[in-house]
Amino acid sequence: MSGGSKLAVLGAGSWGTTFAKILADAQPELSVELWGRRAEVVAQINRDHRNPNYLPGIDLPHNILASTDVESVLSGAALVVLAVPAQSLRPQLAAWREHLAPDAVVVSLMKGLELGTDARMSEVIAEGLGLPAERIVVVSGPNLAMEIARCEPTASVIACTDESVAHWVASLCTASYFRPYTNTDVVGVEIGGIVKNVIALAVGICEGREMGDNTKASVITRGLAETTRLALALGGESDTMAGLAGLGDLVATCSSPLSRNHSAGRLLGQGLSLDEVNARMTQTAEGIKSGRAVYDLAKKLGVEMPITEAVVAVLAGKLDVDELGPRLLSRELKSEGESA
Numbered sequence: 170m171s172g173g174s175k176l177a178v179l180g181a182g183s184w185g186t187t188f189a190k191i192l193a194d195a196q197p198e199l200s201v202e203l204w205g206r207r208a209e210v211v212a213q214i215n216r217d218h219r220n221p222n223y224l225p226g227i228d229l230p231h232n233i234l235a236s237t238d239v240e241s242v243l244s245g246a247a248l249v250v251l252a253v254p255a256q257s258l259r260p261q262l263a264a265w266r267e268h269l270a271p272d273a274v275v276v277s278l279m280k281g282l283e284l285g286t287d288a289r290m291s292e293v294i295a296e297g298l299g300l301p302a303e304r305i306v307v308v309s310g311p312n313l314a315m316e317i318a319r320c321e322p323t324a325s326v327i328a329c330t331d332e333s334v335a336h337w338v339a340s341l342c343t344a345s346y347f348r349p350y351t352n353t354d355v356v357g358v359e360i361g362g363i364v365k366n367v368i369a370l371a372v373g374i375c376e377g378r379e380m381g382d383n384t385k386a387s388v389i390t391r392g393l394a395e396t397t398r399l400a401l402a403l404g405g406e407s408d409t410m411a412g413l414a415g416l417g418d419l420v421a422t423c424s425s426p427l428s429r430n431h432s433a434g435r436l437l438g439q440g441l442s443l444d445e446v447n448a449r450m451t452q453t454a455e456g457i458k459s460g461r462a463v464y465d466l467a468k469k470l471g472v473e474m475p476i477t478e479a480v481v482a483v484l485a486g487k488l489d490v491d492e493l494g495p496r497l498l499s500r501e502l503k504s505e506g507e508s509a
């Protein structure tokens with residue numbers, strides 16, 4: 170863990186910009202350097218202290234300094250926070266690796282699973298940057314960016330195999346409206362954040378078909394059961410799944426119209442094709458691509474994930490949205506506590 174104090178965030182979308190605001194509000198005496206790909210976004214942040222495409226109406230702290238120059242942003246940064254779409258992470262890391270400070274701690278804000286490898290983002294970071302587990306931290310929880318940007322009170326989980334590193338990151342991002350809890354169950358925290366996006370697609374589809382709250386509560390509850398099965402199979406802990414990064418995030422994402430995954434599901438349920446949904450989405454809905462990777466991983470491990478399987482079939486055009494509900498309910502009868 171570095172004694173240095175420079176803080177860097179890579180990715181100036183909705184969560185990267187919001188997390189930069191958390192750090193800047195929590196550490197008003199420090200600068201938070203925010204890397205963005207697009208010069209016009211960076212210029213607006215520096216000139217107007219706003220990022221209106223992602224966070225309309227939000228004033229950003231003046232100690233956020235944006236730049237398109239990743240080398241200068243990474244130079245000497247003790248904490249490096251990553252917030253780009255999951256499927257774009259690996260190629261980005263290859264370009265960033267040479268500029269990373271030797272003792273930097275890297276934080277993943279991403280909630281996706283890599284297609285093709287089924288790797289979690291912490292695993293992609295470990296491989297792509299050649300870092301040991303104790304220098305990789307995961308942040309996850311019921312964290313809809315826009316609510317946090319409006320300074321509405323929110324709790325989150327900061328996970329690292331080395332608890333002291335998790336504590337250090339938590340101490341840096343504790344703000345009046347943002348309360349982090351630490352955890353050493355990196356696997357459970359990541360799996361909770363990944364799978365809730367797929368379950369939110371399912372809930373959105375049900376909503377788009379004008380199904381009511383019984384249906385949504387049933388999908389959320391059974392969604393948590395299948396998320397927990399996958400997490401346990403990978404070595405995660407059931408306590409984590411009952412906490413903020415499991416149940417908490419699942420409820421927030423499946424209930425909120427702010428959720429991009431929930432919204433994408435609703436559009437699918439209303440009869441739009443996947444191409445039409447993708448064309449309408451201006452922000453990242455990770456579940457659309459990660460769903461397939463979650464299904465592949467579950468299959469490899471022999472874990473039953475019927476809701477994920479049905480969502481993946483809808484996304485692949487193999488199951489009509491009207492068949493999603495019946496497909497889930499027509500399964501073999503079993504007791505609630507059974508493992509599948």
Ligand SMILES: NC(=O)c1ccc[n+]([C@@H]2O[C@H](COP(=O)([O-])OP(=O)(O)OC[C@H]3O[C@@H](n4cnc5c(N)ncnc54)[C@H](O)[C@@H]3O)[C@@H](O)[C@H]2O)c1
Nearest residue numbers: 181182183184185252253257278279280312313314452453
């Ligand atoms: N927005 C939220 O409320 C929220 C909360 C928690 C976690 N997350 C997770 O954070 C991650 C980032 O999400 P976001 O909401 O900031 O997404 P976003 O769509 O708002 O922003 C993505 C950012 O990445 C950039 N980007 C897009 N493609 C890229 C590429 N190929 N290479 C490099 N940069 C690229 C975009 O320009 C943009 O700045 C996702 O994994 C998401 O699940 C989001």
Ligand SMILES: O=P(O)(O)OC[C@H](O)CO
Nearest residue numbers: 310311312313428429430
């Ligand atoms: O907008 P979503 O669906 O990516 O969800 C955002 C956050 O992950 C909620 O915790």
